[in-house]
Amino acid sequence: MDVAVLGLGLIGGSVLQALAAAGHRAVGFDADPATRATARTAAAQARSGARWQVAGTIRDALRDTDVCVLAVPFPALPAVLTDLAGYPGLVTDVTSIKEPVRELTGDLRYVGGHPMAGKETSGFRAADRGLFVGCAWVLCLEPDTDTADWLDLAGLITALGARVVPATAAEHDRAVAGISHVPHLLAAALTGVIEGNPLAASLAAGSFRDGTRVAATRPELIAAMCGGNADAVGAALDQVLETLQALRTELSAPDPVAALRPLLAPASAARAAWPPVPGDQTELPARKDVLLRLGRVGGWVTDVDRESRKVIAMRPESGRNSS
Amino acid sequence: MDVAVLGLGLIGGSVLQALAAAGHRAVGFDADPATRATARTAAAQARSGARWQVAGTIRDALRDTDVCVLAVPFPALPAVLTDLAGYPGLVTDVTSIKEPVRELTGDLRYVGGHPMAGKETSGFRAADRGLFVGCAWVLCLEPDTDTADWLDLAGLITALGARVVPATAAEHDRAVAGISHVPHLLAAALTGVIEGNPLAASLAAGSFRDGTRVAATRPELIAAMCGGNADAVGAALDQVLETLQALRTELSAPDPVAALRPLLAPASAARAAWPPVPGDQTELPARKDVLLRLGRVGGWVTDVDRESRKVIAMRPESGRNSS
Structure with missing residues (x-):
């Protein structure tokens, strides 16, 4: 092309x-x-x-x-x-x-x-x-998207080694609010713990380094990203704040160790099961509803057959990670 | 020994x-x-x-x-x-x-x-x-600590390649609450954004991976760590929550991009200046007040002369990072 x-x-x-x-x-x-x-x-x-x-x-x-x-x-x-x-x-x-x-x-x-x-x-x-190579690449499908156009682009992009993930623009914006935009706000807030505290800065190691890595991004880029998706980022941040408030409450419990543990267990299991393992390949008709359902269950397109209007798709295997 | x-x-x-x-x-x-x-x-x-x-x-x-x-x-x-x-x-x-x-x-x-x-x-x-090798190793100095004992241990530990950081137990616990314990709580809370959302899990990449890395730690270890230091962790989490609430407020501002930017700038500068660059070596008398002051400004001990009761110390250079 x-x-x-x-x-x-x-x-x-x-x-x-x-x-x-x-x-x-x-x-x-x-x-x-x-x-x-x-x-x-x-x-x-x-x-x-x-x-x-x-x-x-x-x-x-x-x-x-x-x-x-x-x-x-x-x-x-x-x-x-x-x-x-x-x-x-x-x-x-x-x-x-x-x-x-x-x-x-x-x-x-x-x-x-x-x-x-x-x-x-x-x-x-x-x-x-x-x-x-190996990265997820969202391609949006809307009611007015021409499926043939979508397939042309999906073919172009899978050939670069990417996994093409079908989603609506709204679904995309909600998902990235949580997994990409909110992490930048958490990283910025966490960085505050070393400001004015050289002892903390000198002791900070792996968990601080990783938890704050993206805070060094230029502030105008973080502001544009989060502010440009403000409603979805606000909703995702509210969810995170609710969890943090619950953890904060348990820190003041009579036995904080016992009180914190059940709140932390689901996240530990969810993180250990991420990233998901690819399951078996399947061939799917390139219909909007089928493609969007694929994206919603965490699947993606690895190849496109434009003539037959079919795609080769992968779904994640549940409960296992690939690391 | x-x-x-x-x-x-x-x-x-x-x-x-x-x-x-x-x-x-x-x-x-x-x-x-x-x-x-x-x-x-x-x-x-x-x-x-x-x-x-x-x-x-x-x-x-x-x-x-x-x-x-x-x-x-x-x-x-x-x-x-x-x-x-x-x-x-x-x-x-x-x-x-x-x-x-x-x-x-x-x-x-x-x-x-x-x-x-x-x-x-x-x-x-x-x-x-x-x-x-190269890691910070806190050695606590209290009013009742024998300075000769402290120097013996500091000599043992610097010989393993570590930077010995003098601090009181209370200073240590406050510092690690922010740079080590709170990051585990933020990671756990952030992991929640992929729970029940396979699309988000399949799109999650670098900022999610790094922001949640330590969430996979066994929940009983995170609970023991944070719950065992509950007061200091609560105070550090309150500081982070205050920043996050301020960011949440600006997400609802009429122009969130413009409103977020000044809140994000200090963290971006602080993270870009971390980790600090080591400055010049100096020789210091091994006195408790001198050593604790060294720790408070972000400095550390690299070697010990037990006979002369002196230490070789490094202080960070301000305003530059070493990455």
């Missing part, structure tokens, strides 16, 4: 390189001239069969492409979408919130996407064509 | 092996015969200069030793301390709470200790003689 990638940060740059490595014609663009230069230099050094192109304008990047991947930060999307007006191809994105993007895309042939991949580092220099 | 180590789990086993490797006569004991057998077999396979012994009784382990390291879980301490009655040597421990242990040690020559080292795995088979 011929694919344009707009925005060449960590995710966009990785998508560009992965698509080129998978044999597609991949053309990137970034608003920053220095990033374009970096991406061009890297392309010249890539293996000849896996070279991407870098265009000087959005218009040049889009020319003769079938698919456009929007990989700019959420605040930059409205301006880029203006440039896409009238684009006849398929449009997807990699933004970490899906309902707000859906509201911006108007009449475009849009299928929302979100690869659950990331790194501490950012920018094209950190890009990695293997970033998506 | 001649050192007995009682309790041969991950920490006790690692202490035993590290002491033997450092040239001390190290004798271990564990109440579990299978653990003793494992430790004996491993000793026979160790390099000849670094072999530890395994005694069949506590009495045999203690015979002719200068130091006894208590490495049993906190609930097992009262019984073991009964067996130590009249022991003339120096007693230390590795328990993660210090005031409650201090209250149990009566007339023994006791100096509380806590190596800030750990692993996901447990038991003697997971023991590692290099576990303490």
Whole structure:
């Protein structure tokens, strides 16, 4: 396929390189001239069969492409979408919130996407064509989504090594509120325990390091992510706060050790059973209801047969983890 | 020195092996015969200069030793301390709470200790003689601590590669409540976001994995740790809850992105500046007030000169991290 990638940060740059490595014609663009230069230099050094192109304008990047991947930060999307007006191809994105993007895309042939991949580092220099191998990549299915478009994108993405997870934008936003956005707020709050306490900072080890890792993310990114999904993040945070308040109450019980234990047991079992083990492969008809049900039980698509309108799907085995 | 180590789990086993490797006569004991057998077999396979012994009784382990390291879980301490009655040597421990242990040690020559080292795995088979290299190891200083005893232990421990951090038991318990105990409660609460939500479990990636890692710890261990330090953990959790409530409020603000950002900035800066960079070495007199002040500013002891009653100390450089 011929694919344009707009925005060449960590995710966009990785998508560009992965698509080129998978044999597609991949053309990137970034608003920053220095990033374009970096991406061009890297392309010249890539293996000849896996070279991407870098265009000087959005218009040049889009020319003769079938698919456009929007990989700019959420605040930059409205301006880029203006440039896409009238684009006849398929449009997807990699933004970490899906309902707000859906509201911006108007009449475009849009299928929302979100690869659950990331790194501490950012920018094209950190890009990695293997970033998506084994990662979950949500592709949104809505009442107005064209299933054939969805299957085209699912085929493109499974070929990069990702597990394609079908979900509605609303389901996605609720799920990531809990597993991705709230962890950033907990990490920020936990970091407070070393502020003004050098002794605590010098004793802090593994449980502090891991519990606060994502707190070092730039505050404007955490604010954009959580604030852009505020309702779902608020609901997920309320659930976590309710558990923490219950634990706080038991810390004041006459025998806190005995009182805390039953509250902690379910989480210990749930964490030990995560991540889930893949179960058997099954073939499923590529119908919206079937695909969405697959996503809701924790399953994903590993391959697509566009002709027969079937997908190869995996469901997790219950009660076991894969670590 | 001649050192007995009682309790041969991950920490006790690692202490035993590290002491033997450092040239001390190290004798271990564990109440579990299978653990003793494992430790004996491993000793026979160790390099000849670094072999530890395994005694069949506590009495045999203690015979002719200068130091006894208590490495049993906190609930097992009262019984073991009964067996130590009249022991003339120096007693230390590795328990993660210090005031409650201090209250149990009566007339023994006791100096509380806590190596800030750990692993996901447990038991003697997971023991590692290099576990303490670079780790912070608190050694408690109280009004009734004999400074010469403290220096003897500090010398023993710095030789294992650890940074010895002087602190009172109360200071230690407050610090670890925030950096070690509360993270376990946050991890348990966060794990709840995947319970009953297979879609969320299948999308969960790095920030969930790291934020919940320690939730898989056995619930009775988390309960014992947090419940045994309930007052300090309650106070630290209150501080974290206050921050989370403030973040929750801003999620409902008219512009949550703008409202969240200033609340997140200090944590991002604090986490980016952690862990602190070691500054210059200095020589300090081994006086209690000097040592405790060193611990309070985030410093530690790297070496001990017992004759001149001096220590080599490091202080963190402010405003930079070492990662």
